[in-house]
Amino acid sequence: MNTTPPAAEPPPADLLLAACQESVLLVDAQTLCIAAANPAAEVMLHYPPGALAGLPVSQVESGLSELFYWEEVSAGEYRTLTGVRSEYQRRDGSTLPVERSVRPVSWQGRTWLVISSHDISSMLMQEQLNARNSALLSTTLEATVDGLLVTGLDGRIEHFNHRFAEFWMLSPDLLQGSAEGIRQAMLQQMVDRHAFELWWLKTLEHPHHDYSFTCVLRDGRVIELSSRPQILNDRPIGRVTGFHDMTRIKQHETALLEARDQAQAANQAKSDFLSHMSHELRTPLNAILGFAHLLREDTDEGSREMVGHILTAGQHLLALINEVLDLASIEAGRLRISLEPLDLAPVIEDCLMLVRPLAQARGITITLQGAPAGQYCVIADARRLRQMLINLLSNAVKYNREHGSVSIAVSYTDHGMWRISVTDTGLGMTDTELKQLFQPFSRVGKHQNSIEGTGIGLAFTRKLALLMHGNIGVESEAGTGSRFWIDLPAGSLPLADRCPPQAEHEDSSSPQMATLLYIEDDELNQRVLQSVFARLRPQFCLIMAGSLGDGLQLLEQAHPDLLLLDLHLPDGAGLGLLQCIRHSPSGRTLPVIALSGDSGIEQAAAALESGFAGYLTKPLDIDVVVKLVDDMLAAHRLGG
Known part of the structure; x- marks a missing residue:
């Protein structure tokens, strides 16, 4: 006997549109089959239009709790459900988390169930992410060695970690009590509670600012507090204060x-x-x-x-x-030094004059690798610098071999220092002996008993170098020799010290005093211009440089009125040298005359086009050189 109820006409479509933004299923309460579905439900469950009609609802709602519900419906119990989370079975077998509501509706003597639902997969993912972040934050807060206290803008305590409770030795009963009780327990442990209260009040009055405070507790602990604003949507909503134990520090x-x-x-x-x-x-x-x-x-x-x-x-x-x-x-800090700009040339000559007799007695030659007056300027104490150099030179002679040699040279370092190097051909030192240098009363090497000395000189020299904001160093190889050097800050000599005094018989119509910088690596060419200007323009101060690097250094020290630049230098050549000069602050507008062995018209035109003020070819015509320099100086002064 067929007991299947006759088909009935479903309710009007407006019942399905009651929640048109959600998916809607209409289920016959007697057959438990889907009578109709709106398009949103078909899309959500991956069914083509009309395919859901006639399917048992258990094919979609297959969860255990849903089965229990439909059993109740079969028994005639119709309950309204609101906001129940469930899982739907899609056509392809995948599941979809949803939140559904069920509402029974009577129509033409039969009961229909309207199921509205929406996809909550994104919401669940966000909830999981929030839960993970919350767990991570909670773990981080509890794992830190600092106590943390979170308060509202009014100072009300909202949260704290367990380290905070340990920090202030708060009892469980107190933690369950009021925020004011916790604050009073903290204040009672402070030596100066008034200072803390003033600081705390300042943090509340200025919620945007960071503040720190150090307080001493009655048990001797020293606590550093650091308070920062808690920001939400660019607005402060409270403060987070950290408590760090600084006692051991x-x-x-x-x-x-x-x-x-x-x-x-x-x-x-x-x-x-x-x-x-x-x-x-x-x-x-x-x-x-x-x-x-x-x-x-x-x-x-x-x-x-x-x-x-x-x-x-x-x-x-x-x-x-x-x-x-x-x-x-x-x-003892009682040694006083007077730092001033010093020309190295006369200082070195004075020291060599004192050491040469000692060197001559042993057949040792001393050579000076070019230190012209006015070229090398250091910031140092003149008397102490002589002590330092005499110490290095006398050691280079004493610890040298018979008929050996000693050389002294001056160079510029990358750290704004002039380096004075003293190199000898002595017995040298091993790495072990080098480690013992610069220590008071320390003398190294097998020859220490045969050579007169105190073992203090190098230690004293090192301390003097440091007092002058310099340094001292050494390189040595056993059996070959040693090289000691002193680095001292570079300085700039006053113009009166760089230039010779003006001749008394100078005519008032003669060219004015000027400082010229000549960058030339050939010493004979340097001597030629030195002789020319010494005789024809004695009021000019001619400063020499043997390389572009030395020239750039002297350019900043001397601030010359005119630059004579050879276009073939050991560290640069060609018209590009002018760009190096222009990159220097003192060379941006300085007139520069090029000197070259190229006498072609094309080369001269290219030099003038690139920015040189003049072009001179070698061998130099003395009259042309002097006239061009006079004209350039006069034009530069009028232009300045």
């Missing part, structure tokens, strides 16, 4: 300061002792040397030799005492 700082003070006191005591002893020894030693000089003139030949030994030993001892005194003065 402060204890270490205190210990370091105490150790520093003790070291300084010990160093001061040592320096005071050395200074006192040096003065006490030097006073009687001066008398010994003075009387020894007198005795040498009044004694016979045999006694004179013994008095000579007394003088030699006394002078050696006096030198040692003087070095000890200077070293002690540096360590």
